[in-house]
Amino acid sequence: MRRERGLDETVRRFLDRSLSVNVATSDHDGRPLVARAVAARVSPGISPDGERLTVLIDGRANAVLVAAVAATGRLAVVFTEPSTHRSIQIKDDGATVAAPTVDESALPGPYIDGFIAELAGMGFTEAFVRAVMAFDPADLVALHLEPADVFDQTPGPRAGERIPA
């Protein structure tokens, strides 16, 4: 799956805001597993023109999924803007699991604040969004991937089309 790295500029701009972030992996038996993430960030990657995507997740509530990512490296992340349903899916088969850095641990706060602002226009209260996104900071886990494949996932006839780098 490893191909040319680098995110399209439109995709990079889309990801530079608070979105609904959901992840999936599969275990060694190919059983799919799903979880909701609490924050994400795109940062410069190891290769000069590549990026690294970091997704933060409640490792206690999603222990089985985190173990499967660590074991298989498979990870799919879908980013959705609730007000428009616009969605982007990013996949990698070399994902890694790590304890979050201090820097990464600070991401969910402002990310969730932004998500609350996005959902407020759709009638969801701050209390509700916080109830869904709540986690114990001690349980936070970072999933890292290098975007190998990027797909347009917006519902409709073009869902699933690959977005070239």
Add this chain to the structure above:
Amino acid sequence: MSGPLPRPLPRPLPHDALTLDAIRTCLEGVIPGTIATADAVGTPNVSQLSQVHYVDPGHIALSYQFFNKTRANILANPDAQLEVIDPATGAQYRLRLAYLRTETEGPLFESMKAKLSGIASHVGMAEVFRLRGADLFRVVAIEAVPGGAPLPAPVRPRSLLSAVRRACEGLRGAADLSDLLDRAVAALRDLFGVEHALILLPDAASGRLFTVAALGYEASGRGSGIGWEVAPGDGVIGVAARERVPIRITHMTTDVAYSMAMREGTAAGIAHEIPFPGLDRPHSQLAVPILASSGACGDLAGVLFVESAQEMRFTYDDEDALATLAAQLGALMRGLPPAHGAEAEEMPAPAVAPPAVGTPITVRHYAGDDSVFLDHDYLIKGVAGAILWKLVRDHTALGRTDFTNRELRLAPDIPLPDFAENLEARLILLQRRLADRCGCLRIEKTGRGRFRLLVEKPLRLEEMQ
């Protein structure tokens, strides 16, 4: 469902295992679900789902509208996991699913298609919402996600089970169809807290539905609701009637936003909103067919419709409750004594109404469609218009005020289909339209199969060709 379902005997679940019924509020479409699938080599895919269709306590279905990665994966590997969120508390659940098959006909397919068309007909999106199939999944296990910090469940303002019981008790003993309809509307208002409701009956000839009982539309500026018409297949009422399934829309803004996102990816033409009887800006609607065993319109006896300006006003439980009420209503409508069965040949005591005085009312009849206007204001058309025209002619020519259903049924100038309930329904419509529009010309029931025309002002008849 198409074809026999080779279903193993269900393993008995522990008595405290979470059931799909207990969490189906998560399937209301308020918050998209998220599904994980994997292809044959294990590459995962994650996708958000606007609609997860509750089928029964052991199954859900997903709409197959476009061939996407989720669909390719389940065909290769039937295992899937779905995460859903309770829109009231924020509690999250994961469902382990096993894909069974795709249905392209039958009740499940029709009900999903009907819901999609119900949404689509509001925004002119019928083409985009073409349903190719209903992907049926068995729910293997349900797990409460041990994360988040769910809010306490809100206390519901009423018990639906109690409301259903009392509403069904209240319907019993109704004297006739008009009384039965009034009791049903009163039950919706008093027991279910419904603010806007319509009961529509089908026109045997055209298949259109017309409103004979209404609640809460006085402020609409378009009359009380009596006499509003819906074409079969039009809006949630028309689709519920045509497909004979309840249609419920809980979150109009989400549904419309979703349809717009889909439309941007297609060459669909200009979305034009189809005018619809009822509230201008409804956010929740529920139409439940009232089924009877016979009749010229198949087994459809009517449609019970409720709506609200509030989102999420009607839940799965409300749908179950009103479907139960509609079933009772249908059974009681079938069991009503036929209005003509006990029609007495002798007339009741003559009317003692005061003589008609004052400025005459002009009653104008257009033969083409039997439409009737009172002083240039449209009143009614069709069979009910023909009935009124006969009544006012007999009244002015012969001085008659008392009539029987039987003579109307036999009258050659009233184009009544051979369908007994239809006359009763038309008389209810006429009576209520007159009550709405003009206090000086009314119809009053005087006994089973008998009624009286009350005329307080002189009538001037004009026949137009």
